[in-house]
Amino acid sequence: MRKAWLALLVAASVTPAFGQDKTFELKISHWVPASHPLQKSLEDWAAAVEKDSGGTIKGKVFPAQQLGKAFDHYDMARDGIADVTYVNPGYQPGRFPIVGAGELPFLISDAKGGSAGLDAWYRKYAEKEMKDVKYCLAFVHSPSSFHSRTKKIVVPEDVKGMKIRPAHATMANFVTSLGGTNVQSSAPEVRDIIERGVADGVTFPWGSLLLFGIDKVTKYDMEAPLYVTTFVFVMNKDKYNAMSDKQKAAIDKNCSTEMAGVVGEHWGKFEDAGIEKIKAESGHEVYKLTPEQTAQWKKAAEPLVKTWGDGVKKNGGDPGAALTELKDSLKKYNALAE
Known part of the structure; x- marks a missing residue:
C-alpha cells in the first residue's frame, strides 16, 4: 500500500495536473x-x-x-x-x-x-x-495603383505594349485586356525585375514601394484607388x-x-503614409486622374467582373449573389467605394 502511494506521488510530480492543457x-x-x-x-x-x-x-x-x-x-x-x-x-x-x-x-x-x-x-x-x-x-x-519606370500611365490605352508585374490574378487579367504583358514575381523580387528591364512597372501599395526599394527604380506614380x-x-x-x-x-x-x-x-x-514620402522624393512624378480619366478606367475594368464570375461558376458558385453580398458587407463597414 505504501509503495503504491509513493508511486502516485512520484507520478504527480512529473506529469501535468489533471486537465492541464498541452503546450x-x-x-x-x-x-x-x-x-x-x-x-x-x-x-x-x-x-x-x-x-x-x-x-x-x-x-x-x-x-x-x-x-x-x-x-x-x-x-x-x-x-x-x-x-x-x-x-x-x-x-x-x-x-x-x-x-x-x-x-x-x-x-x-x-x-x-x-x-x-x-x-x-x-x-x-x-x-x-x-x-x-x-x-x-x-x-x-x-487602395493602390500603377508605378512605372519608362512611361506615365494616365489612361487605359497607355498600358498597351508595357510589361507589368501585377499584384494578383485580377490585375493580371486587367493588364492583358489592355494590351500589356504580365511579368509574374513575388513582392521581394519586384525591384530586381524592374531594374533589369524585365518589367516596366508594377501595381503596388505606397508604403511597401519604399520598403522593398521599388521607389529607387520607378519614376511615375498614379495616385488613384484602382485596386486592393x-x-x-x-x-x-x-x-x-x-x-x-x-x-x-x-x-x-x-x-x-x-x-x-x-x-x-x-x-x-x-501604406497611406508612403504617399507623402514618395511625393517628397526627387525624381518621382505623382499624379492624380481627372474625373474623365477615372471614368475611362472604370469602363475598362467592367469586363473583369465577368471574368471573375466565370471563374466562380466553374467552381459551382453563384457570382451574382456573392458580389451582392460582398458589396452589402462593405457598405455595412463603410468601405464600399463610390
Whole structure:
C-alpha cells in the first residue's frame, strides 16, 4: 500500500495536473521583411493568443520567406511546414476564385473597413474554398495603383505594349485586356525585375514601394484607388484539432472579423503614409486622374467582373449573389467605394 502511494506521488510530480492543457509552439510564417507592419501584426496576434490560452499556446514569427517561398504559403499551412501562414490568394490564379472578388477595381475604399467587410463576407465561402486549412481571417491593404519606370500611365490605352508585374490574378487579367504583358514575381523580387528591364512597372501599395526599394527604380506614380489585394491568415488543421476546447477558443477569438479590421488598419496606415514620402522624393512624378480619366478606367475594368464570375461558376458558385453580398458587407463597414 505504501509503495503504491509513493508511486502516485512520484507520478504527480512529473506529469501535468489533471486537465492541464498541452503546450503548443506555433511556427508563424510570412514572406515580407521583418520591417513590414505585418511582422508586428503577427507578433501581436501571437501575444493575444498566448494570453487568451493562459500561456499554453506560444508563437514565433518567421519573416522573409525563411520557411518557404511566398507562393507556397497556403500549402505550407496545409502540410504543416508552418502552423500559421500569410497568404496572397491571387498568387495562384484560379485556385481561390471567390475571394478574388475583393480584388475587383474601384470596389473597396479603405483598409480597415475593407478588411472587416471582406472577412465577414468570406467566412462562409472559406469553408469550401480553403477547406484544406483552418481559415483565420482575411484583410486588404489600402487602395493602390500603377508605378512605372519608362512611361506615365494616365489612361487605359497607355498600358498597351508595357510589361507589368501585377499584384494578383485580377490585375493580371486587367493588364492583358489592355494590351500589356504580365511579368509574374513575388513582392521581394519586384525591384530586381524592374531594374533589369524585365518589367516596366508594377501595381503596388505606397508604403511597401519604399520598403522593398521599388521607389529607387520607378519614376511615375498614379495616385488613384484602382485596386486592393486580398490576403488571408490560415492555420494547419491538424494542429488546431489537436488543441483543447479552451485553446481552440483562444485561436477562434483572434481569428475574427474584428481582428481582420485591426490588421488591415495597421497595414493601411503604413501604406497611406508612403504617399507623402514618395511625393517628397526627387525624381518621382505623382499624379492624380481627372474625373474623365477615372471614368475611362472604370469602363475598362467592367469586363473583369465577368471574368471573375466565370471563374466562380466553374467552381459551382453563384457570382451574382456573392458580389451582392460582398458589396452589402462593405457598405455595412463603410468601405464600399463610390
